[in-house]
Every structure is written in C-alpha cells, then in structure tokens.
Amino acid sequence: MDTLVAQLQRQFRDYTISLYHQGFLDDQFTELKKLQDECSPDFVAEVVSLFFEDCEKLIGNMARALDQTGNVDFNLVGSSVHQLKGSSSSVGAKRVKGLCITFKECCDSQNFEGCVRCLQQVDIEYKSLKAKLQDLFNLEQQIVQAGGRIPQVDI
C-alpha cells in the first residue's frame, strides 16, 4: 500500500514532468533547481517570485504605452517586451518567452492589434504559470511536512 509520502512524491514527479512536456518550463528551470541547496533552500521560489513581480510591472508599462491612443510609442513597448523576454528566459518560463518573441515582432512592425493581442496573451500566460508553480511549491511543502524528501526529477 502506498504511503502518503510516496503518493505525494509521485504526484510531484508527474506534475513536474507535465509542466516541461506542455512547454511551460524549459532547461533553464532545471538549471535554477541545481543552484538550490540546503544553504539556499528557497532560491527557486525567490527567483520566480521576483520574476512574477517583474511581469506585473512590465505588463503594466506595456499596457500604459499601448493606451496612448493615436500616439503609441512602439519602441517603449518593445523595450519592456525585451526586458520581459530576458527575465522569462532566465527563469525557464518557456511559453512566456515564446510570446515575447511574437510580441516583439508586432512592436517592430508597429502592429497595434497584434500588440494588444500579445499583451492579453502574455498576461494570461504568466498568471497561469504563477498558479502552476504555486501548486508545485505546495506539493513540495506537503512532502516535507509528511516527512519525505523532494524527489529529483530527471526530464
């Protein structure tokens, strides 16, 4: 019979793998995990937390810039998109990064409707990732509270 810890560990493993397979996360997230240890046990959570704060700030900038009807500064939008692309790349947020690439193209071609669409998508995407990672961190906590160790998942 499966212990609670074993069940939680399997859930954690499956969920992690699905996040990679569905393209939410890439190799860079694995690199972040490698930098975490007993001395810095919350490193990944801290970095992604900074990332989501960054998303909020940058998306706010983009929305404000796009709101200047008739006088949109696409360079300004593009600059925020570039920054978001950089930080999403640094944390392994694969889908967000992909959207930023498309978004940047819309900025470069001054495609207003395209930009608005991308803005909506990137907003949905980062919030979705935030929820999923929160679920993942919750699973980790549950495993530890049940007295187990967080398994190393090889993708």
Next chain:
Amino acid sequence: MAEVMRSETLNISNNTSSLASPELLHVLAVDDSIVDRKFIERLLRVSSCKVTVVDSATRALQYLGLDGDNNSGGVEDLKINLIMTDYSMPGMTGYELLKKIKESSAFREIPVVIMSSENILPRIDRCLEEGAEDFLLKPVKLADVKRLRDSLLKAEERVFKNMMHKRELEANDIYSQLKRAKI
C-alpha cells in the same frame, strides 16, 4: 663589515596576492534586471566567489570610485578580480562601462566579461576589440562561471609563482652576500 640589509631589498609585503581573500575571487556584477541580478549572484556564490551586485553602470562606476572627474582615481584597497556586466542597460550600456574601465589606470587590468541575451556578431566583435575578456550569452551557465573562475585563479597562481621565484632569487642573492661578508 657587512652591509646592513635594507628591508626594501627583501621587499617584504603582507599582501602577496591580489585576491580579495585566500582563494576567493571578488566579482562585481552589473545588471538592470532584478531577476538576472538574483541569478548571477547565486551562480557566483555557488562558485565560491565574493559578489557585489549593482543595478546600473553608473552605480558600478560609483562603487569603483570612477564617477568623479579624476579618471585615474579609484577606491583605494578595493580588490575586484572580475567585472561581469550586462550589455543592454538603460543609461550607460555595458559596452560604455567596458570602455570607461579600460580607460582607467586603476582598473584597466581587471577582466571585464559582457553578458547579452542577443547573439549579435558585430556586437561581440566590438566588445572583444575594446578589451572584453569574454562575451557570454544569457542565460549564463554555471559552467561558464566555473570556467572563468578557473582561468582567473590560474592567472593569479602564475603571478604568485613568479613572485615567489623572484623572492627566492633575491633571498639567494642576500645569502651569498652574507656568506661573502662571513656573517
């Protein structure tokens, strides 16, 4: 009668190395992205480096004491072994920071590494021509940092060995002088 040995001849100095402390490289990291700052700081700590992180080229120059009019100035006793800077930053870019560092007599010998998320060949060439030690694509890998650290430690080791050899020669010379003076 033997000549009194002058201490200058022996060139005794407490600080035998330019390392911040034994085996610890001190790295100054410059990046305007809070996420990247957190990341590079961790990469460097994990690689046993002492880290100072700033959020702009201007702050980097302030830290180095190069923000005044006196370009040859610099903070005394500040030991930096490596500077790693992002390329694209608002205000002063990493490239401009590189130039300022190479223009300064106090810091031009410090290796400067440029980091960028964009693989633009003319940009890479320009940085290397201006004296950058290396150009790293973001996200930076742990392997990149370890490689940099190892090559810097080897360079320090060479400098140290050369200096020890020189001291040995000086000591031998003094010994010969003493023998001749029959002390």
